Amino acid sequence: MKQRCCNLNSVCSKNYGRRGIQICEEWLNSFEAFKEWSLSHGYSDLLSIDRINTNGNYSPSNCRWVTTAEQNRNRRDNRYITYDGITKTLTDWAREYNIGCKALERRVNLGWDIHKALTYPTKKEELKDLTGVKFGRLTVVSLAYIKNCAFWNCVCECGTLRIIRGASLTGGLTKSCGCIQKEKASKIARGRDYKKPIVQIDMHGKIIAEYQSPIKASVATGIAN
Ligand SMILES: [Zn+2]
Numbered sequence: 138m139k140q141r142c143c144n145l146n147s148v149c150s151k152n153y154g155r156r157g158i159q160i161c162e163e164w165l166n167s168f169e170a171f172k173e174w175s176l177s178h179g180y181s182d183l184l185s186i187d188r189i190n191t192n193g194n195y196s197p198s199n200c201r202w203v204t205t206a207e208q209n210r211n212r213r214d215n216r217y218i219t220y221d222g223i224t225k226t227l228t229d230w231a232r233e234y235n236i237g238c239k240a241l242e243r244r245v246n247l248g249w250d251i252h253k254a255l256t257y258p259t260k261k262e263e264l265k266d267l268t269g270v271k272f273g274r275l276t277v278v279s280l281a282y283i284k285n286c287a288f289w290n291c292v293c294e295c296g297t298l299r300i301i302r303g304a305s306l307t308g309g310l311t312k313s314c315g316c317i318q319k320e321k322a323s324k325i326a327r328g329r330d331y332k333k334p335i336v337q338i339d340m341h342g343k344i345i346a347e348y349q350s351p352i353k354a355s356v357a358t359g360i361a362n
Contacts (some may be wrong), residue, residue: 161196178202191215220251231257258307267303273312275301308327 149241155287166172175186184202186195191212193199203285204210206244225233231241234255244254258265267277274294287303293314305311335354337346348354 152215159194162193163197174200175202185352187211213242216242216250218245219236220255264303267306270306272306272309274297275293275306277306278338 143228148332164174178189178197178200179202181202184204185208187203187208188195188203189199189200189211192215210228211303213227213231217224217231218227221232227242227245228238231238234241236255236259240256241258245251246259249257266280267287267289268279272291275291278290278298279288280291281300288300289303289306291299291301291306291314293299293316295314295316295317297314301311334347334349335351337348337354337358339345346357348357354360
């Protein structure tokens, strides 16, 4: 009994010390009242005091003694998250996006953006089978190997085989074997060739020579450009 009272004392003082949490007048003024309520409401050393409505005060009508697991569940059931203009409890969001409550809570506590917290794949999902899926010009043929994350054998529309990291495919970073970039580069190069040739004129303004590039003109005429 004495031990119980000591524990109750520490629970009580800990709560007093917490900022922003209101404790009802009755308990604030009388530790005896708090003790009496606790003992008649199933107090045990193994339980902790929990507020039924987490936004409410510490008061006889809003408190109960629960196990840590129950307290954690209550906390998640009472934690509201607004995403895309809709507000739901953390538990409901987790259920809707098929993610563990604990995982979602951990992500939110780490300060993740809500969209990312709800949609970022867990390790397990990252290893989901991508065989046959098309990403840009690449089609996944089979799993190549796993090294921290999955790498996939892909075939490009141009016929080239490449091993690409799964996250690069699903994240839209890699869309070809590299042929898209090559095509872009050659298009730019071709564009350069179509530029007006450099012309050499005589003192009357008559064209006497044409050169495809400043370098060619420089080489032919000996004049630095
Ligand atoms: Zn290609």
